[in-house]
Amino acid sequence: MNLNHPAAASYFGLSGYYITWMILMAGLSVFCFIIFKRFKLIRIGKPDPRYTDIGQRVSGLIKDGFLQRRQPRYRMAGILHIIIFWGFIVLGLHSTDLLISGLWPGYAFPFMGGLFGSVYNSVKDLFVLIVLAASMVAIYRRAVIKPHRYQDSHQFEAYLVLCLIIFLMITDMFYEGSRLILEHSTGGFLVAAQLSKITLSGASHDALESVNRFSYWLHILTFFFFLNLLPLSKHFHIITALPNVFFKKINRGALKPPRWGIKDIDQLDAVGIQTYRDFTWKQILDFFTCTECGRCTDNCPANAVDKPLSPKTISMKLRDFGYQNSPLFSNGNIENALILGEVIQDEELWACTTCGACEEECPVFIEYIDKIVDLRRWRVLMESKFPREIEQAYRKMEIYGDIWGMGAALRNDWAKGLNLKTVQADADIDVLYWVGCAGAFDSRSQQVSVSFVKLLQKAGVNFGILGKEENCCGDYARRTGNEYLFEILAKKNIETFHKYDIKKIVATCPHGYNTLKNEYSRLGGKFEVIHATEYIFQLLDENKLSLNKELNKAITYHDPCYLGRHNGIYEIPRKIISLIPGAKMVEPEKNKDKSFCCGAGGGHFWMESSGQRINELRTDQILEKKPEIITTACPYCLIMLEDGIASKEMKGQVLVKDIVEIVSEMI
Amino acid sequence: MDYGGVMNVIVCVKQVAHIYIQSGFDPSTKDIVTDGLVYRVNPYDETAVEEAIRIKEKSGKGEVTVITIGPPRAEETLRWCLAMGADNAVHIVKDGAEKQDPWMTASILADRIKEMEYDLLLFGKKAIDDEMGQVGIFVAELLGLPAVSAVAKLELTDVNKALIQRSLEKGNREEVDCPIPAVFTVEKTLNRPRYPTFPARKAARTKPIQQLRVTRMDESLSDPQMNIVRLAPPKLRPKKILSPDSNLSAAARINFVMTGGMGQKKGGVVGGDPKQLVTGIIDFLKEKKVIGT
Ligand code: SF4
Ligand code: SF4
Numbered sequence: 001m002n003l004n005h006p007a008a009a010s011y012f013g014l015s016g017y018y019i020t021w022m023i024l025m026a027g028l029s030v031f032c033f034i035i036f037k038r039f040k041l042i043r044i045g046k047p048d049p050r051y052t053d054i055g056q057r058v059s060g061l062i063k064d065g066f067l068q069r070r071q072p073r074y075r076m077a078g079i080l081h082i083i084i085f086w087g088f089i090v091l092g093l094h095s096t097d098l099l100i101s102g103l104w105p106g107y108a109f110p111f112m113g114g115l116f117g118s119v120y121n122s123v124k125d126l127f128v129l130i131v132l133a134a135s136m137v138a139i140y141r142r143a144v145i146k147p148h149r150y151q152d153s154h155q156f157e158a159y160l161v162l163c164l165i166i167f168l169m170i171t172d173m174f175y176e177g178s179r180l181i182l183e184h185s186t187g188g189f190l191v192a193a194q195l196s197k198i199t200l201s202g203a204s205h206d207a208l209e210s211v212n213r214f215s216y217w218l219h220i221l222t223f224f225f226f227l228n229l230l231p232l233s234k235h236f237h238i239i240t241a242l243p244n245v246f247f248k249k250i251n252r253g254a255l256k257p258p259r260w261g262i263k264d265i266d267q268l269d270a271v272g273i274q275t276y277r278d279f280t281w282k283q284i285l286d287f288f289t290c291t292e293c294g295r296c297t298d299n300c301p302a303n304a305v306d307k308p309l310s311p312k313t314i315s316m317k318l319r320d321f322g323y324q325n326s327p328l329f330s331n332g333n334i335e336n337a338l339i340l341g342e343v344i345q346d347e348e349l350w351a352c353t354t355c356g357a358c359e360e361e362c363p364v365f366i367e368y369i370d371k372i373v374d375l376r377r378w379r380v381l382m383e384s385k386f387p388r389e390i391e392q393a394y395r396k397m398e399i400y401g402d403i404w405g406m407g408a409a410l411r412n413d414w415a416k417g418l419n420l421k422t423v424q425a426d427a428d429i430d431v432l433y434w435v436g437c438a439g440a441f442d443s444r445s446q447q448v449s450v451s452f453v454k455l456l457q458k459a460g461v462n463f464g465i466l467g468k469e470e471n472c473c474g475d476y477a478r479r480t481g482n483e484y485l486f487e488i489l490a491k492k493n494i495e496t497f498h499k500y501d502i503k504k505i506v507a508t509c510p511h512g513y514n515t516l517k518n519e520y521s522r523l524g525g526k527f528e529v530i531h532a533t534e535y536i537f538q539l540l541d542e543n544k545l546s547l548n549k550e551l552n553k554a555i556t557y558h559d560p561c562y563l564g565r566h567n568g569i570y571e572i573p574r575k576i577i578s579l580i581p582g583a584k585m586v587e588p589e590k591n592k593d594k595s596f597c598c599g600a601g602g603g604h605f606w607m608e609s610s611g612q613r614i615n616e617l618r619t620d621q622i623l624e625k626k627p628e629i630i631t632t633a634c635p636y637c638l639i640m641l642e643d644g645i646a647s648k649e650m651k652g653q654v655l656v657k658d659i660v661e662i663v664s665e666m667i
Numbered sequence: 668m669d670y671g672g673v674m675n676v677i678v679c680v681k682q683v684a685h686i687y688i689q690s691g692f693d694p695s696t697k698d699i700v701t702d703g704l705v706y707r708v709n710p711y712d713e714t715a716v717e718e719a720i721r722i723k724e725k726s727g728k729g730e731v732t733v734i735t736i737g738p739p740r741a742e743e744t745l746r747w748c749l750a751m752g753a754d755n756a757v758h759i760v761k762d763g764a765e766k767q768d769p770w771m772t773a774s775i776l777a778d779r780i781k782e783m784e785y786d787l788l789l790f791g792k793k794a795i796d797d798e799m800g801q802v803g804i805f806v807a808e809l810l811g812l813p814a815v816s817a818v819a820k821l822e823l824t825d826v827n828k829a830l831i832q833r834s835l836e837k838g839n840r841e842e843v844d845c846p847i848p849a850v851f852t853v854e855k856t857l858n859r860p861r862y863p864t865f866p867a868r869k870a871a872r873t874k875p876i877q878q879l880r881v882t883r884m885d886e887s888l889s890d891p892q893m894n895i896v897r898l899a900p901p902k903l904r905p906k907k908i909l910s911p912d913s914n915l916s917a918a919a920r921i922n923f924v925m926t927g928g929m930g931q932k933k934g935g936v937v938g939g940d941p942k943q944l945v946t947g948i949i950d951f952l953k954e955k956k957v958i959g960t
Contacts, residue, residue, distance in 0.1 A: 271865055381865035391862050399685065399707045407685070407705045484865045610954075 003182045006216040007102035020102035020220065027224030034231045034328065038288065041326050044335055045281030047260050050247040057246050065245040070363040073594075074295060076141070080134045081363075084165070087131035088238070094124045094172070095223050102220065122189035125176070129192045132169040135162045149294025152313060157233045158292075164226050171219035174200070178212035234316075237291045241364045244289040247282055248365035252356065253518035253566040256280075256370040258377060258483050264523075265487050272378030272481065273371070276322060277335045286366045287322055290315035296358030296368070301597040302351040305612040309351035311358040311368045317343050340378060349375050350387055353614070354479050354602030356565040360593050369602075376481030390480050393606050398485055401471040403606060404441040408468040414439070414446040415465065418453050422467035423500040429464040431535075432502045434516065436509035437472050438635035444642065445509075445635035451664035452508050452532055458667060459544040463506075469496050475511040478519065480603035487523065490515075494525045508532040508660060510562035510634045511601075517567070531563060532660055533573045533633050540579060547666040550582040556627035557659070558588070558618070558641060559595035560634035573633055573659050580666055586625040596621055600636035619644025629655045631662055674729035674823070676719035677785045678753070679776055679803070680712035682737050682744040683796040708744045710860075711791025713751075715853045717860040718821060719789055720752040729786070730754040734779065736761050736772055742876060750863035750871035757877045768893040773805030775881055781810060787829075790852040792817050800852070807850035814850040815843060819857055823847070 007016035063069045068085055071078035097109050111117065139162050142150060150158075169192075177196030180186075182205070200208060230238050237244075258271045260280070265271060273279060296311040297303050303310050321343045325334040340346075352372045359367055379385045396405035412422075414435075421429065433456065439449040456463050474489035493516075497505070505527055507513040517529035539545045555577055563569045570592045577585055590596045599614025619641055622630055630645070632638055635658070642656040684704040708716075719731040732755040733748040735741050745756040759775060761767070780788065788810075790803030800816070807814035819840060820832035833841045834854050845851075863871070952958045 265865070266869060269866060384862045384864050394862065400705055409705075484868065 003179055003212070005101060005105070006213040008105060009213065017103060017105065019217075020099065023220055023224060024099065024103070027227060030228050031224075031231075034228065037326065037328055038231050038236075041276075041322055041334065042281045042284045042288075044277050045279050045284045046277075048256075048280035048282045049260055050282060053250050056250060057248070060248060061242060061246045064248075064363075064365065065242045068363070070361070073361065073363075077147070077293070080138050080141075083130055083134040084138075087127045087134070090120075090124050090127045091131065091168075091172070093120075095168070095219065098175075098216070099220055099223065102216070122191075125190040125192045128169050128172055129195070132166060132192075135165045135169070138162055147294075149298040149312075150292075151294070152310075153292035153294060153316070154234055157235065161226075161229070161233070161235050164222060164229070168219060168222050168226065171215040171222065174211055175215040175219060178208045178215070182208050182212060231288075234290065234292045234319075236288045237364060240285060240289040241291075244285055244364050244366070247285070249359075249367055249370075251518060252359070252568075253514045253562070254522070255373055255478060255519065257522060258374075265483055270378075271381045271483060272376070273374040274340055274378045274382070275336055275338060276325070278374070278378075279371070283367070283371055284322065286371075287315055287319035289364045290319060290366055291364060292316060293363065295361040295363065296366070299357040299361045299594070299596075301353060301355055301357065301599060301614045301617070304596075305614050305617060307351035307611070308345065308347045311366075314344060314348065314368065314371070315366060340375060344375060346379065346385075349379065350607070352602055353561075353597045353599060353604050355561040355597035357561075357594075357597065360565050373479060373481055377483055378481075380481040381484055386480070387607060389607050390603060393476060393480075393603075394482055394485055397472045397474075397477055397489065401489075402437040402441060403472060403476060404437060406441050411440050411470060412465075412467050414441075414449055415453070415467075418450065420453060421464040423464045423502070424467060424469070426464065427500045428462075430462045431504045431506050432497075432500075433463050433465050434473075434505050434507040434509075434512050434529075435465055435470060436507060436512040436635065438639075439508055440470070442635060442639065444639055448508055448635060448638070448658040448660050451658070451661045455536065455539075455545065455660065455664040455667065458664075459539045461539075461544075466496060466500075471496070473512040473515045474519075475515045476603050476606065478515070479601070490520055490523050490525075494520055494523055497525065497527055502527050504528045504530070506530050506532055506535045508633075508635070508658070510560045510567070511636070514562045514566055531567075531569060531633070533563070533569065533576060536660065536663055537572045537576055540576065545663070545667055547580050547663065549666045551580050551629075551662070551666060552582040552584075553628040554584045554586050554626065555580075555629045555631055555662075556586045556588055556622055556625060557591075558598065558622060558630060558632040558637055559592055560632055560637045561595065561597050561601050563633055564595055565593055573631070576659060576663060577631065580662065586627050588622045588625055590621055598632075598634075598637040598640035600640050605636050605640075613644075613647075615640035615644045616647055619648060623648070623650075623654070627654065629657055629662070631657050631659050633659050674722050674726045674787065675732070675785045676722055676729065676787045676789060677732045677734060677780060677783060678712065678715045678719045678748070678789045679806070680716060680733050680735050680744055680748060681709045681791070681794045681796075682706050682735065682741040683709045683794050685795070706740060706743065708747050709791050709794045709796075711793060711795070711853060711855055713748075713791075713860045714855050714857050715789040715791050715851075716748045716751055716753060717858050718853060719787075720861075721858065722787070722823065723752075723754075732757065732783065732785075734759065734776065736767075736775055736881070738762065745876055746871050746874075747863070749874050749876075750868040751861055752863075752867065755877070756874070757879065759879045759881055761881050768891040768895075769799050769801035770805055770892040771889060773802045773809060774889045776802070777806050777809035779879065780806065786848050788812065788848070788850040790850065792852045792854055803850055803852040810850075812848055812850050813845055814852070815845050816852045817854050818851045819854045821851065821853070821857065 005016075007020050009016050011019060068078070068082045071081050097112060101108050112120070139159065141147065142155065142158060173192045173196040176190060176193035177200050180190070180193050180197055181200055200211065203211070230236050258265055259268055262268060276284075290312065292312060294312045297313070300309060300311055318339070321337070321339070322334060325337045326332040349372055352369070354369045354373070356369060359365070359369065376386070393403045396403050399405075400407040402411070423429065423432065433452070435449050438445040440446070471492050472489050473493065474486040477489060478486040505516060507516065507529065510531060513529060513531045516525070536545070540547070557573055557577060559565075559570060563573075574585065577583055596618050597614060598618050622641070630641055632641060638656060638658055645651055645654050645656055683706070685707050716731070716733060723729050723731050731753045733745055733753045734757040735744055736759040737744070738761060742758055745758055749756055757779065759779065788803075788806065790806070793800030804814050804816065815831050815833060817833045817835075818831050819834040822830040824830050827847050829845045829847055829849065829851075831843050831845055831851070833843060834856065835841055949958070
């Protein structure tokens with residue numbers, strides 16, 4: 001016996017089909033209206049070309065969007081989320097089917113009848129139970145376990161949405177269960193429906209019919225309520241996450257130019273972000289998409305040492321601010337509403353080390369560094385308001401060509417007696433060694449430069465250095481927001497590279513490496529750039545170098561942010577260590593893409609800090625595994641970790657070395 | 668503060684070669700070797716420019732004019748001053764070969780300045796290359812104006828008077844009254860020069876600079892009063908960068924490097940109401956492990 005569809009009945013003299021139509025129309029128009037408003041907010045953003053590399057984007061969408069690759073980085077929460085995500089996809093179809101069946105008498109999805117239909121129905125019914133359970137566990141986690149990272153998130157919204165999901169599942173169960181009883185159907189594999197059948201058994205026919213109708217309408221109403229709640233809450237990510245993943249940043253190492261589509265900064269009158277209008281559309285989409293999961297903040301080194309920076313809070317504040325200033329029912333004044341100093345404070349801006357941990361962790365690929373640097377740009381370039389130490393550094397870079405303020409005349413002193421070729425004397429070289437300011441002027445890093453030179457000489461490489469014509473690469477200027485100075489420095493270097501017809505550059509400093517490789521091309525630089533570790537590995541591979549001596553020590557490796565997260569070089573340094581006879585590799589708990597910043601990036605090497613220091617925290621993390629030698633591949637990490645060891649008064653017990661040094665000692 | 672009238676300020680600036688100590692002395696020119704030199708605005712002059720701009724900004728009226736004498740590359744110095752906020756720039760172009768002592772420089776400057784309108788003439792106390800500190804005072808002499816040197820605090824009390832603190836030795840200060848127009852040569856401690864914004868630097872690149880030429884034939888170029896026998900480079904301070912004390916933090920280490928090997932006393936200032944002051948001091952003592960936490 002077939003049951004009448006709930007919509008086939010009439011309510012207060014009105015046909016159920018009309019009611020479905022009314023709910024549909026009302027629900028959809030409100031939804032479209034809100035989305036339109038949100039879309040308008042995105043439209044005030046500046047352009048950002050994110051339509052290239054479609055293949056990579058599609059595969060990212062599949063892996064990071066549909067397969068939720070980043071979710072299990074937090075195991076429990078990740079699994080729950082994957083379940084709920086897939087539940088949504090499966091059950092969304094079901095809810096739509098239910099809705100459509102109430103629009104016309106006898107209408108149903110055509111493919112729901114056959115084999116697909118019955119398989120689908122069993123699967124979706126299973127999902128009803130799984131999602132129900134997952135949501136309850138999620139509530140339990142929030143309410144009882146209270147993970148620290150949810151602090152300050154919109155908790156009410158989270159509970160509301162979880163309850164709505166549970167409600168949708170329950171109405172579905174009762175709708176299906178009552179239907180099965182009324183139809184005298186066994187129901188097969190519909191587990192959830194079977195379960196509700198048990199609770200409903202013994203009820204009268206009329207009561208069952210009411211349950212059936214009631215749960216149908218409640219389901220549909222909740223469905224629309226839920227749909228409209230999305231763009232009003234942090235659950236907008238249900239709609240925006242997949243697009244956001246699709247439009248993710250492809251070249252992580254390069255900072256965003258001051259404006260997309262310009263060749264040089266002089267084309268602009270204003271640089272940076274001051275009001276909402278200065279964001280790009282993608283940056284605004286980021287705000288909509290933040291799920292408030294707090295994974296970013298949980299991994300932020302500045303936050304870990306109690307600096308007033310929490311990336312999650314930045315997204316939340318900017319989203320809430322955006323919504324407040326573009327209200328649904330009036331026009332608002334979002335375009336001119338000030339952000340700097342109002343929504344985002346200077347202390348937040350300057351605390352970021354641009355380590356990229358937040359971006360690496362975010363399951364929906366929200367970007368922070370570009371935004372933070374854009375805000376710094378406004379402060380530095382438009383208002384000249386920034387920490388004092390930075391100003392000293394800017395002046396030194398511009399006048400002397402290096403932050404140390406030593407000048408070109410001293411730049412070559414480290415190389416005295418090494419018998420090095422400079423390009424001025426002989427430009428016929430296969431590869432140019434980019435020494436970098438630290439490598440040239442800092443006494444500790446000079447040792448690394450010397451080691452690298454010895455190693456290249458041993459391998460018989462025909463290389464040279466720029467000598468006095470090498471200039472600061474501009475990483476510091478760029479990441480602290482001084483794009484103008486960066487362009488001056490970069491253009492000077494590019495000119496020098498082209499003057500000597502340099503084709504290939506190898507750098508020991510990951511900051512120089514990243515800047516030359518990823519940021520000079522926009523300004524016309526045409527050359528290949530590789531990092532010293534890559535080059536050493538290649539030389540080892542070609543048997544031009546071999547590691548002969550033994551090193552029976554426990555060695556650990558600290559991933560520099562600009563080599564690892566920003567450029568994806570994780571394995572090569574580890575492979576080099578594994579080639580050292582006798583070396584025993586121990587990994588700190590936070591390694592590879594989870595590595596914890598040494599505290600020097602984003603200009604912090606040159607800034608005063610108070611309170612707990614990031615480098616000391618990182619040193620503690622590394623020392624947990626009791627290494628005898630800590631290796632890294634960055635001059636700044638080297639100094640920071642050495643300082644960390646010194647502050648633990650463990651100097652001499654634990655050595656801090658650049659991989660380059662280790663290799664040069666082992667050959 | 669209202670100065671009552673228009674304040675036109677002229678600032679004389681010099682482009683100096685920095686870390687000349689590295690490049691050595693050339694006996695043939697009796698001067699420092701110019702190869703590989705680094706040029707910048709003399710920091711004392713930069714302070715003078717900053718002061719002039721502040722005076723203008725406060726009074727809301729008047730103009731700041733910067734003048735320099737130097738080879739074509741000295742234009743960069745004027746552009747920097749324009750970016751800081753100077754209104755006009757005059758470049759007295761001089762060929763590098765012609766050696767010039769402070770008296771000659773002063774007479775060229777005085778010759779131009781006497782044809783201009785001004786209420787105040789500012790100079791840096793000295794240039795960090797030759798450290799002579801004479802030009803400003805000579806200009807005052809040539810123009811018949813009062814002069815005050817080593818100005819550490821400057822207050823324009825009414826239309827034609829300035830209240831000044833001069834810095835003396837050992838941190839002492841002398842307070843003087845001076846009628847204006849006058850010549851003041853300023854200390855670096857007078858203010859902290861601004862870092863020009865991007866729009867200002869961009870605009871400064873295309874602002875007009877008035878160019879004048881001096882030749883030996885120029886009447887204003889009087890005879891040198893000084894005869895240089897020999898220039899000796901000072902001893903190189905940080906010969907090699909010393910390895911800073913390993914117990915220093917990175918920041919302290921950098922300070923160490925930046926000050927040329929001398930550790931700087933680190934200190935902080937706590938501010939706020941008495942309660943904040945007290946917590947500030949306690950936090951400091953805890954951080955330094957003087958008292959327990
Ligand atoms: S880049 Fe690093 S320091 Fe900056 S907000 Fe992200 S995690 Fe924090
Ligand atoms: S930015 Fe990403 S990681 Fe951070 S709270 Fe939002 S969704 Fe989570």
